[in-house]
Amino acid sequence: MSAAVLEVTSELYAEAEFCSTDTGNGNAISKFTFVYPNRRNTDANGTQTGQTNGMDKRNGQSETATAKTPSIKDSEEESYIEEESFESDYEESVCDEEDDFEYESDCCEASEQKETNQPSIKLDKDGDLDVERPRKGAIEIEHRKSTRLDAVGLQIWRGALLLADYIMHNEKKFKNAHILELGSGVGLTSIVASMYAREVICTDIDIEGLLDLIRGNVQRNAHLSNPHCRMHVNELDFKVSYQDYPRELKDKLQHVQYVVAADVIYDDDITEAFVRTIVSLLLELPKLKAIYIALEKRYVFTLEDMDSVAPCYDYFLRYFEKRNSRFGVNRWKLINVCMNFPRYFDYDKVKDLVLLKICHASK
Ligand SMILES: C[S@@+](CC[C@H](N)C(=O)[O-])C[C@H]1O[C@@H](n2cnc3c(N)ncnc32)[C@H](O)[C@@H]1O
Numbered sequence: 001m002s003a004a005v006l007e008v009t010s011e012l013y014a015e016a017e018f019c020s021t022d023t024g025n026g027n028a029i030s031k032f033t034f035v036y037p038n039r040r041n042t043d044a045n046g047t048q049t050g051q052t053n054g055m056d057k058r059n060g061q062s063e064t065a066t067a068k069t070p071s072i073k074d075s076e077e078e079s080y081i082e083e084e085s086f087e088s089d090y091e092e093s094v095c096d097e098e099d100d101f102e103y104e105s106d107c108c109e110a111s112e113q114k115e116t117n118q119p120s121i122k123l124d125k126d127g128d129l130d131v132e133r134p135r136k137g138a139i140e141i142e143h144r145k146s147t148r149l150d151a152v153g154l155q156i157w158r159g160a161l162l163l164a165d166y167i168m169h170n171e172k173k174f175k176n177a178h179i180l181e182l183g184s185g186v187g188l189t190s191i192v193a194s195m196y197a198r199e200v201i202c203t204d205i206d207i208e209g210l211l212d213l214i215r216g217n218v219q220r221n222a223h224l225s226n227p228h229c230r231m232h233v234n235e236l237d238f239k240v241s242y243q244d245y246p247r248e249l250k251d252k253l254q255h256v257q258y259v260v261a262a263d264v265i266y267d268d269d270i271t272e273a274f275v276r277t278i279v280s281l282l283l284e285l286p287k288l289k290a291i292y293i294a295l296e297k298r299y300v301f302t303l304e305d306m307d308s309v310a311p312c313y314d315y316f317l318r319y320f321e322k323r324n325s326r327f328g329v330n331r332w333k334l335i336n337v338c339m340n341f342p343r344y345f346d347y348d349k350v351k352d353l354v355l356l357k358i359c360h361a362s363k
Helices: 072-092 097-116 149-154 158-169 188-193 210-220 247-253 268-284 311-324
Strands: 020-022 027-035 120-123 129-132 136-144 178-182 199-204 230-235 258-262 290-296 300-302 307-309 332-336 353-360
Touching: 027 158, 136 149, 136 188, 136 210, 149 210, 158 188, 158 258, 158 290, 158 353, 178 188, 178 268, 188 199, 188 210, 188 258, 199 210, 199 247, 210 230, 230 247, 258 268, 268 290, 268 311, 268 353, 311 332
Parallel strands: 178 199, 178 258, 199 230, 258 290
Antiparallel strands: 020 027, 027 136, 120 129, 290 353, 300 307, 332 353
């Protein structure tokens, strides 16, 4: 059977309990609820983090403009500081041991975080009970419930939620950052990134109206975004070489600090094109700090191996390694990110899910 006619359905739909309504045009609109990271709205420096910008749809409470983020002045000052520290980070070490260590400490934080997502009981200044409940939000996404294999971007996959969790948990890292998402499907991860980032470039191929679907989803969730975030939806096909990207897209990419991609490793041809794309980005983007790739290994048993193997994942590792060691030395390092960060969205964080980080080996 040709890949183009094979009908596939995301595993996510069977396991997550989200409210979903059919639109009548073959699509559904589903509500992906999440819990905001519980950090009492302040970061280590006591700065407002903007986590109050959610809307608790179940309670029907809408946000107010003032609750969204710090004042414009505060946020401009912050962004200036971030830019400055970014420049010096880049000079010294974009991805060094300290950065890896960050994940180690993320892991420790993660176990504490799980506890703190439970309601905690404190006394307010008058001695009355002050029960802190997890703040909830919801992202509404229009998507398909099943598609042919060549249109899987119209569905939503576990990797998108894993990457969204990672971004939420590492809010400080992504705050005011310039982020590019590759193969973004219906846009959920980019929408989460826009809650913190200064600029998000959400990209995919334009198959069966996918880019317009993303634009609709971005509009539908605009109230969740950092009001200073610029959101773009652009076509970026892994099979088109960097040299042939439109000038306007190349200009935007010059600012990108983080590239993220979820569940784009499932077909060897696409994997090869994806690896060529990330290699070009690693070579061409002057401010790029790291690429995060969420994927599901998807084991199969083969008679040839007489074992369970993850052929697409293995193919990705081999192909990346081949490109990486092309000139005798490894230019980039590939790190398995510790998975012990909390789950803010509702999905099955199966053990086959992985999050990889790629960055320059020398930095
Ligand atoms: C399994 S879906 C994952 C979508 C989304 N990231 C998620 O996790 O829900 C794979 C994505 O890769 C995209 N893709 C496939 N071929 C591509 C290509 N040549 N260039 C760019 N994206 C591509 C698909 O359109 C789709 O959005």
